[in-house]
Amino acid sequence: MHPLWVVTVLLLQCLSSHTAVITEGGYPYLWHKVPDRHGEQPPEDGVLVIQPWDYLQRMALYKWMLNATDEYMTSMGSRPNENPLWNLPLQLSWLYKSVRLADPTSATTCGHETGDILCVSPHSWWACVNYYLSVIPFLAAVETGLLGQGVTVQVQAPTGVEQDYCASQEDCDVKQPELMLKWESFYQALKNLSTSDLPDAEKKEQILKFMWDAQTSSLEASSQCKDLQKNYSEPEQKFSRIWIESTEFMAATHIHSSLEKAVPLMAPLPGRILKEGDKPPNIADLSEEENHALYIFYWMESMNSNLEGALKNMWRSAMCSTTARKRGQEVLSNLFLDPKFAVAGLMSIIKDMSSTC
Template identity: 50%
Template sequence: MQCIWTLSLLQLIALWANAAVVTENGLPILWDQAPSQLSELPQVDNVVTINPWNYLQRMSLYRILVGSTDKYMASMGTNETDSPFWGLPLQLGWKLRSGRLVDPTGATTCGEEGDPMCISTNSWWACVNYYLSVIPFLAAVHKGVIGDGLIQVQVQAPAEAADYCTSYTDCSTKYPGLMAKWEEFFQTLKDVSASEISDFEKRDQILGVYWAGQQLSLNSASTSCKGKMSYYSSPEVSFANNWMNSADYVAATYFQSNLNNSVLFMSPLPSRVLQEGDSAPNIADLSTEENHTLYIFGWMTRMNRILMGSLVRMWRSAMCSDKAREKGRELLQDLVHDPKFAASTFVSILKEMIRSC
């Protein structure tokens, strides 16, 4: 099976040779410029103070997270880029490059040429990412995964971002279930990595709890960030909703979101913010791959709506074992990456998988 997966990756690399660039020198955008240690971040009265509205400082949360959790991720593989956390900084880099961290209201120049590292507090995409960066980071600090429990961290909040939580205590008060879920993940990571079970079992348990944390972060963000969608065109709003919905399918497969896998799944994402009149798969200035991905994301949402939510429920039911989840990952790969793979085939195979559970 490993040979098949390797061949598949090579085929995809060839297929996406002209796809959007989501890395620099093989790493997330501006990764090397982001601080890699807490000691490199600003401190006030011995409290590390982070400005998550600066791209490099928000990226530093991921760089520190990856570095601090690597010792627990041996079951994921032998490469330094095998941690599932790599998918998150790649997403942040794509959002920067595609203009999705810019102020969508046009009221400020945040994120534009004169202030390219600025992350707008009005950006829906930046808002959602807050729940996938700041929240897990604060949980990791609290559990001693970062800083060995001896460091205090405070998050800066400009006046226009007063509704965001800014410390472990603040976030735990506003989002107790979410913080508890990420604390559970980091505790599980430490416990499972030190256990005597096989690497296969470790990987399965870690990824299961990891994706549970991601899903709860997205669910929390969906409610908290909803008002910011009014700043975008209807095609961009549709894509944003479809992008959120796609996580239901990815999470259920326990997708190993290491660097290589994540790059392959992210390369065909749209390279710019969608405007009124954009209609996939016929957006002239986007690639065939980008158009296909937009169309498929939309199809999955429409089908789930027509089936009154049963497509997602069917998918989750079908992911009943590791073999089923492996098949699920292959199905998603075919659906997203292969324009010749019929959506009807996807549904037929899914029904067969459910009968096999």
Template identity: 50%
Template sequence: MHFIRCAAVAGLLVTICRAAVVTENGFPILWEKAPALLSELPQADGVVKLDPWDYLQRTAMYRLMINATDPFMSSMGPGATENPLWGLPLQLGWKLKSGRLVDPTGVSTCGQESSDPVCIAASSWWGCANYHLSVIPFLAAVEAGVVGDGQAKLEVQVPAELASDYCSSTCSSVHPDAVQKWVTFFQSLKTISASEASDDDKKDQILGLMWSAQLASLDAASSTCANKMTHYSSTEKSFIESWLNSGQYVGASHFHSSLEKSVQFMTPLPSRVLQETDSPPKIADLSAEENHTLHTFGWMTSVNKLLGGTLTSMWQRAMCSAAARAKGRALLEDLVLNPQFPTSSMLGVLTEMITKC
């Protein structure tokens, strides 16, 4: 058997033998092949016919949103990839490469790399969850006039057999909280960026609004997509629950989901759909990093359940200021990226942080 020496990661006591694929040429998967202009999307009679079941068109929504909001993101940092919306297309790319957009029922070949690689299955829980993190913010960006200059007319295609599971051009009537929070985020960018506040304050405000919107989308997805979880193993279901729960932590800490930071946190995600026989942290064909992430996510979810939701609420209470949120982000980095960090110390750290709020 051929063994490959693992490369050490600077600053971390971990090694990489295998990792999730989240980038291609330094950008999200198939980024350069996705339309970069609204006019490049399919149109008929002046109406953009958006097909969110085509991976490239979902990616196009992210390209349009990032390009449109970049002028208001100077407070995020001097780089060209500091926009916190980069985390969304990177998540979509990870789902594609890890096989999570494939039809889990096996009825169709949608999403299978050998036959229909850019198809997103409407029956996929992950594809459904991402629908709420792509279509809803995109429609909100159009409504706010950030994309399309207030002139764009859109028609979102929904699968006939599952039409009741997905909102289309009228998402505001189905998920009003999520749509309104995304509209608020997009409408506030210009005002915040032009204010006299410091860059640190601007950054914290923008991230707060963005994560409020993302969490609202995840809440909508949690209920709308629940019936699709039946197609997965109990191990994958547990991971889905932990993945949803993790949003509460990164959101409350105002995680800066730049391209670089997002790649760092997504690389240790599981690179394939989990099977019934998988038992983290001892899944033989996954890397130490993937096993560690699954174990940590599972531990946080289990402790939160054991404490009746107290761990999540403690975390949210502890993130009471910009300085506290910075500590929270550092704590998340230790939990996810440093296997030597004692997870059991988390409660003590949070308790101390809360006393200082």
């Protein structure tokens, strides 16, 4: 394990009372409340019916995907929970704890403590975006046979929304053919690499490339959720846009988002929906770590905008080798976790990394 991660984990454990808590017992919230395998959920007339507008049902999709792919992830390392897909259920856990899955219009009590707290609102922009990172990857896993042969899935759609969600894997092949292909390519690569004679380090790098390619494609497809952003305050809308952009910076480093490594990076995410008047780094009821992370999000968005997208393009170009990508991971960790890190030196760091390409 890289020394930087050891220090980061220890530091965040010491500050746990001041940062958002996104796990319980070391796992995403209510992880132990969902079945380990899809076979443990009784089918209806031979069809596996999933209700992704319930938090436990959506979390179950992640658990089934993780358990189905673990056997192909031996090149990731020998420690428990090395599967890089762990970042997905952790994201869902953060959305749940920060009440971002709830109805932002307050027209219903869906997702709120006054109603069904496990309800996932179809009016939530965050829930809509997460749909493209949960239901569609799951349907692609079914399509590639990872969950067994002959599995038929029916997805319950919410009522009263404009988004044209998938009802089955066949339906998704029509509505989201390119995105389904991205995730199917990732799963197929897992199978092929598991029997390959390539060194584990090279297998790992290829797996991470395919995975992050699929995840960024999901975020691009989630642009169909855009109309739902109007349900939030201007600060939350701005954060949501920046959050999408920041994922591309992370994806370019091919970070190995195991359970252990992903938790520290998500802990500083804001633990509540932002409201009018929130201006980092001086939001009184958010922790110093949350304020700092938000400040960096805003700074990077401003820098990239001022450079007309050049910052993101330069960053992608700089991530040209395994060595450069490891350094990129360290830079991002320092940016978001170390308030003393000099952000003014980021451009020179990127240029230095680019010079090795």
